[in-house]
Amino acid sequence: xxxxxxxxxxxxxxxxxxxxxxxxxxxxxxxxxxxxxxxxxxxxxxxxxxxxxxxxxxxxxxxxxxxxxxxxxxxxxxxxxxxxxxxxxxxxxxxxxxxxxxxxxxxxxxxxxxxxxxxxxxxxxxxxxxxxxxxxxxxxxxxxxxxxxxxxxxxxxxxxxxxxxxxxxxxxxxxxxxxxxxxxxxxxxxxxxxxxxxxxxxxxxxxxxxxxxxxxxxxxxxxxxxxxxxxxxxxxxxxxxxxxxxxxxxxxxxxxxxxxxxxxxxxxxxxxxxxxxxxxxxxxxxxxxxxxxxxxxxxxxxxxxxxxxxxxxxxxxxxxxxxxxxxxxxxxxxxxxxxxxxxxxxxxxxxxxxxxxxxxxxxxxxxxxxxxxxxxxxxxxxxxxxxxxxxxxxxxxxxxxxxxxxxxxxxxx
Numbered sequence: 001x002x003x004x005x006x007x008x009x010x011x012x013x014x015x016x017x018x019x020x021x022x023x024x025x026x027x028x029x030x031x032x033x034x035x036x037x038x039x040x041x042x043x044x045x046x047x048x049x050x051x052x053x054x055x056x057x058x059x060x061x062x063x064x065x066x067x068x069x070x071x072x073x074x075x076x077x078x079x080x081x082x083x084x085x086x087x088x089x090x091x092x093x094x095x096x097x098x099x100x101x102x103x104x105x106x107x108x109x110x111x112x113x114x115x116x117x118x119x120x121x122x123x124x125x126x127x128x129x130x131x132x133x134x135x136x137x138x139x140x141x142x143x144x145x146x147x148x149x150x151x152x153x154x155x156x157x158x159x160x161x162x163x164x165x166x167x168x169x170x171x172x173x174x175x176x177x178x179x180x181x182x183x184x185x186x187x188x189x190x191x192x193x194x195x196x197x198x199x200x201x202x203x204x205x206x207x208x209x210x211x212x213x214x215x216x217x218x219x220x221x222x223x224x225x226x227x228x229x230x231x232x233x234x235x236x237x238x239x240x241x242x243x244x245x246x247x248x249x250x251x252x253x254x255x256x257x258x259x260x261x262x263x264x265x266x267x268x269x270x271x272x273x274x275x276x277x278x279x280x281x282x283x284x285x286x287x288x289x290x291x292x293x294x295x296x297x298x299x300x301x302x303x304x305x306x307x308x309x310x311x312x313x314x315x316x317x318x319x320x321x322x323x324x325x326x327x328x329x330x331x332x333x334x335x336x337x338x339x340x341x342x343x344x345x346x347x348x349x350x351x352x353x354x355x356x357x358x359x360x361x362x363x364x365x366x367x368x369x370x371x372x373x374x375x376x377x378x379x380x381x382x383x384x385x386x387x388x389x390x391x392x393x394x395x396x397x398x399x400x401x402x403x404x405x406x407x408x409x410x411x412x413x
Contacts, residue, residue, distance in 0.1 A: 001115030198225030
């Protein structure tokens with residue numbers, strides 16, 4: 001696919017768009033028959049006049065919100081997928097937009113993601129890099145794969161670094177793997193830099209930063225310790241790559257992976273809701289899907305006329321928590337354990353100071369005193385908190401624009 005992507009990026013939009021519309025038609029025809037949620041609701045009917053598909057009705061299809069997708073997660077699973085998209089693999093979102101959303105990934109989606117990453121490396125004069133180290137949470141993998149255990153891919157082994165370990169232990173894992181390419185969250189890489197000054201990054205040719213918005217101060221701190229290539233990748237687990245940073249700094253839309261809806265020219269300079277449709281998500285189709293992020297659109301690049309550009313992406317910023325000594329840590333909060341204690345829809349953990357943590361949680365039913373005690377004990381165990389408050393709320397709202405993603409973790413220090 002890599003060679004194909006080098007060709008499509010140079011194609012004019014008037015050639016690319018009809019091909020994209022063809023992929024959308026195939027997906028919608030499949031979803032209308034094979035996916036209960038679309039088949040039973042008739043929400044794709046505006047696209048069809050009898051058996052004729054018409055993109056003119058695209059904006060009449062209701063937007064699928066993150067919350068609606070979770071509520072209909074069972075109905076979004078296709079009863080059958082095209083044979084060439086097998087094998088399938090289970091996945092789930094990392095929880096940056098709330099309760100993890102389960103989905104099924106097709107092999108084509110994975111191959112496209114690999115090809116797009118390879119193209120981003122080629123933009124910087126780099127070929128496919130091996131070995132690869134990846135923070136486990138980035139994959140959306142719900143399997144039992146442990147940190148450090150390699151995954152065999154078409155391009156070699158991928159080693160997983162256990163993001164729940166303390167940063168010094170993660171640094172040791174990275175040093176043992178000796179990767180040439182790292183794919184991880186900006187804040188996790190930042191924590192490595194704080195621990196060893198970037199020593200574990202020696203020999204790394206490129207780092208792909210993904211999974212959260214990268215703050216300027218975080219990027220500056222990483223650049224001070226690491227002199228290789230830093231590549232910003234905007235993606236979501238359930239849809240794959242959305243936009244990848246080009247060599248000039250702009251975020252190039254991954255046109256080969258999904259359709260992203262562009263705002264009117266008059267609104268391009270302002271944050272606009274991201275609405276996407278991944279072409280190859282036939283196992284869990286997400287048509288006109290709004291993950292909850294906002295983006296500011298950029299100007300086209302003459303070097304890659306087939307790819308539209310985003311100036312930057314806002315929203316979905318994940319914070320790491322802090323210890324009294326100033327070190328950062330990722331709270332190893334077990335969503336599975338919390339769900340077993342008490343069923344809930346959304347949750348948000350806030351560190352107010354070094355000793356006090358507040359869990360805002362939307363329960364399916366009122367929790368008992370025993371359940372609340374178990375929740376407090378688990379949070380205290382993984383954070384070291386001396387005081388844990390469980391705040392049962394009707395909805396998570398953190399004074400942001402409605403529909404925008406909220407952080408799963410917030411540090412107020």
